[in-house]
Amino acid sequence: MRSTAIDRRTFLTLAGSAAAAPRAFADADMGDGALFLGARLNDGRYEAAVIDEKARDILVLPLEARGHSFAIDAPRRRAVAFARSPGRFAVAFGMADSEPVAIAAADNRHFFGHGIFTPDGRLMLATENDYDAGRGVAGIYDATDRFRRIGEFATDGIGPHEVVLAGDGKTLCVANGGILTHPDYGRSKLNLATMRPSLTYIEIASGGVIDKAELAPELHQLSIRHMAVDGAGNVWFGCQYQGEAAEQPPLVGRHRRGREIELFLAPSETQRRMRNYVGSLAVDASGDVLATSSPHGGLVAFWDTATGKYLCQRELADGCGVAPFDRGSVLATSGRGAVVKAGPDIVSPLRTPGADKPSWDNHLRRL
Amino acid sequence: MPIRSILCAAVLLFAGAAAAQERRVPEGIGANVADGYARVSLEAFAGATARLHAGLEAVCAEPTREGLDDIRAAFADTVRAWGPVSVLRFGPLVAENHFERIFFWPDPRGVTLRQVQGVLAEKEPETANVEGLAGKSVALQGLPALEYVLFGTGSDAIGTGEEDFRCRYGAAIAGNAAARARELIEAWSPRAAFHDDFAHPGEGNALYRSPLEVAGEVVKALGTSLQFARDAELLPALGETPSKANGKRAPLWRSDLTFDLVGTQIQGMLALIDVAGFGEALDEERQAILDALRFDLEHTLGALEEIEAPAEAAFADEQDRGRIAYAATALQGANATVSERFSAAIGLTMGFNALDGD
Numbered sequence: 149m150r151s152t153a154i155d156r157r158t159f160l161t162l163a164g165s166a167a168a169a170p171r172a173f174a175d176a177d178m179g180d181g182a183l184f185l186g187a188r189l190n191d192g193r194y195e196a197a198v199i200d201e202k203a204r205d206i207l208v209l210p211l212e213a214r215g216h217s218f219a220i221d222a223p224r225r226r227a228v229a230f231a232r233s234p235g236r237f238a239v240a241f242g243m244a245d246s247e248p249v250a251i252a253a254a255d256n257r258h259f260f261g262h263g264i265f266t267p268d269g270r271l272m273l274a275t276e277n278d279y280d281a282g283r284g285v286a287g288i289y290d291a292t293d294r295f296r297r298i299g300e301f302a303t304d305g306i307g308p309h310e311v312v313l314a315g316d317g318k319t320l321c322v323a324n325g326g327i328l329t330h331p332d333y334g335r336s337k338l339n340l341a342t343m344r345p346s347l348t349y350i351e352i353a354s355g356g357v358i359d360k361a362e363l364a365p366e367l368h369q370l371s372i373r374h375m376a377v378d379g380a381g382n383v384w385f386g387c388q389y390q391g392e393a394a395e396q397p398p399l400v401g402r403h404r405r406g407r408e409i410e411l412f413l414a415p416s417e418t419q420r421r422m423r424n425y426v427g428s429l430a431v432d433a434s435g436d437v438l439a440t441s442s443p444h445g446g447l448v449a450f451w452d453t454a455t456g457k458y459l460c461q462r463e464l465a466d467g468c469g470v471a472p473f474d475r476g477s478v479l480a481t482s483g484r485g486a487v488v489k490a491g492p493d494i495v496s497p498l499r500t501p502g503a504d505k506p507s508w509d510n511h512l513r514r515l
Numbered sequence: 516m517p518i519r520s521i522l523c524a525a526v527l528l529f530a531g532a533a534a535a536q537e538r539r540v541p542e543g544i545g546a547n548v549a550d551g552y553a554r555v556s557l558e559a560f561a562g563a564t565a566r567l568h569a570g571l572e573a574v575c576a577e578p579t580r581e582g583l584d585d586i587r588a589a590f591a592d593t594v595r596a597w598g599p600v601s602v603l604r605f606g607p608l609v610a611e612n613h614f615e616r617i618f619f620w621p622d623p624r625g626v627t628l629r630q631v632q633g634v635l636a637e638k639e640p641e642t643a644n645v646e647g648l649a650g651k652s653v654a655l656q657g658l659p660a661l662e663y664v665l666f667g668t669g670s671d672a673i674g675t676g677e678e679d680f681r682c683r684y685g686a687a688i689a690g691n692a693a694a695r696a697r698e699l700i701e702a703w704s705p706r707a708a709f710h711d712d713f714a715h716p717g718e719g720n721a722l723y724r725s726p727l728e729v730a731g732e733v734v735k736a737l738g739t740s741l742q743f744a745r746d747a748e749l750l751p752a753l754g755e756t757p758s759k760a761n762g763k764r765a766p767l768w769r770s771d772l773t774f775d776l777v778g779t780q781i782q783g784m785l786a787l788i789d790v791a792g793f794g795e796a797l798d799e800e801r802q803a804i805l806d807a808l809r810f811d812l813e814h815t816l817g818a819l820e821e822i823e824a825p826a827e828a829a830f831a832d833e834q835d836r837g838r839i840a841y842a843a844t845a846l847q848g849a850n851a852t853v854s855e856r857f858s859a860a861i862g863l864t865m866g867f868n869a870l871d872g873d
């Protein structure tokens with residue numbers, strides 16, 4: 149059975165790393181400095197890496213295949229690393245203990261690569277594909293019992309990608325990207341003509357959808373994929389447009405429950421360079437500045453979360469990972485190994501790009 | 516928050532990495548592809564669909580067994596003409612869902628079969644004319660739907676005149692495809708904005724600002740097509756083991772045109788590589804990468820041509836299964852060559868994070 153085989157391989161990968169990982173844990177600088185977490189390809193091997201605010205490796209966890217994003221349980225200093233879609237493995241690991249836990253996707257489900265912990269640390273929820281039924285679900289895992297899967301609820305959409313916790317700590321906001329895929333057909337998009345992305349708000353206690361926001365019908369091919377929550381509790385999202393390249397619709401939007409979705413355009417040259425693709429979003433530590441990365445165009449754009457106004461952009465070739473750093477800045481990583489502290493008023497390279505450097509994957513998270 | 520200027524505080528990042536690169540892309544790549552490949556393959560497709568449409572209308576008016584045979588042969592010609600067109604999955608072919616309207620695939624949940632059977636049962640007149648059909652589900656409009664009409668259960672009755680609605684619905688699909696082919700030719704013609712942008716890349720353009728950006732589009736199209744042929748057309752029917760093989764999961768198995776479809780797509784890719792003129796701008800060492808790519812594509816084609824059983828049975832047949840598996844592996848190799856070595860050879864840096872869909 150596919151899931152069991154992958155499960156075993158994950159354990160073998162982890163067993164093989166046992167010599168390296170605990171040592172890294174033991175040596176970890178457990179001070180209160182900021183830590184960041186990203187997946188990467190390093191010298192031919194896939195791994196999840198925790199780095200400090202000077203971009204030094206603190207912990208490296210081998211992964212059996214390409215990783216994507218993470219569910220973060222900051223108070224308990226632990227996280228779950230997800231495989232890239234259509235992935236069938238996830239790995240939970242902590243900064244404080246040394247035993248990673250492999251999590252296999254349930255039968256007939258695969259991970260989309262994103263998830264969250266509830267604030268109390270009891271549950272972990274992951275976006276998943278119920279691919280035979282062609283519907284998105286959030287898998288529910290008991291984080292107090294070796295991440296046993298205890299259930300799921302529908303996300304009321306197709307292709308749920310990123311999920312974030314709303315400011316109340318009780319509600320999930322899910323970006324249903326709208327694109328139907330089936331692992332038997334690789335990453336082929338099966339419903340471009342009829343896709344219908346949405347944001348859904350789901351009450352964790354009941355699994356019930358309590359709110360749903362959709363784009364105007366003419367923007368039905370604007371796949372809503374990644375999100376970040378600003379200081380005022382608004383959900384910001386970044387899109388990937390599946391229509392014609394010559395159409396360059398807004399790719400960045402804001403939503404607040406009970407209101408309509410608002411979309412924001414960058415100046416035309418920046419908009420063109422974004423190539424209809426936003427890869428990742430982060431809000432700075434103040435909650436006032438949003439960063440959106442566009443790896444195809446090699447830039448990170450900054451936006452004022454109060455007004456939605458575009459502020460400026462920073463060049464970062466193949467840059468995608470962004471995570472809150474401090475007031476007015478994010479930490480950004482690139483597929484060419486660059487690690488940069490960047491914001492409207494600052495650019496400070498911590499690692500320069502290079503052919504021998506690790507290729508950082510799409511997402512960077514702050515632990 | 517503080518008021519910020521539109522420009523970020525000026526800081527130059529990694530200036531060394533942005534050093535100018537030697538040009539390894541043919542200057543005229545856009546014009547080469549537009550005039551030497553896109554319009555040529557679209558004209559052939561437009562001709563095939565127009566003949567199919569006219570033939571179907573004639574058979575509907577005067578049904579004969581021979582007429583139906585001719586229509587089925589014209590359908591095969593249409594599929595073979597679609598192969599090279601399908602490789603151009605950007606620009607006009609992506610606009611208005613043209614690709615899906617002409618060839619709705621993959622279809623893991625059998626939407627086409629279910630909807631076409633519904634149409635044949637209900638016989639709603641609107642579905643049997645070109646204008647009415649254009650407003651229906653994309654799955655009802657394309658060649659896979661027409662394949663069921665012409666080759667599926669009950670299709671022989673088209674030749675005896677007992678299935679007048681079915682015949683006219685088929686003619687509407689062919690007419691719809693012919694109309695779309697003409698629209699695509701128009702979009703690729705020198706009069707059109709897209710052609711101008713693609714064939715004459717430059718600083719003021721909306722989309723393509725340099726020959727390298729055009730080359731990037733062509734390389735991406737090649738990679739997409741290689742992945743599609745393997746992941747969406749061959750592997751689902753092949754299954755992980757012989758017991759999981761199921762030819763009915765392949766496109767166009769009813770008409771036994773599965774391997775014609777994939778084969779003409781690969782022929783298209785080979786032609787596209789040549790017409791684009793990639794070879795001209797490369798030194799000997801980089802030419803070798805292009806040769807490796809051609810080698811994989813030609814051997815894929817060879818393996819597909821050797822398949823003996825009809826598509827429905829071939830995926831489970833021991834010998835043919837080996838040929839299909841070989842083709843799938845060669846397609847994967849070709850895709851790796853395109854996205855890694857070939858991209859680098861022409862000076863494109865395909866980013867680690869540039870893959871679509873994450």
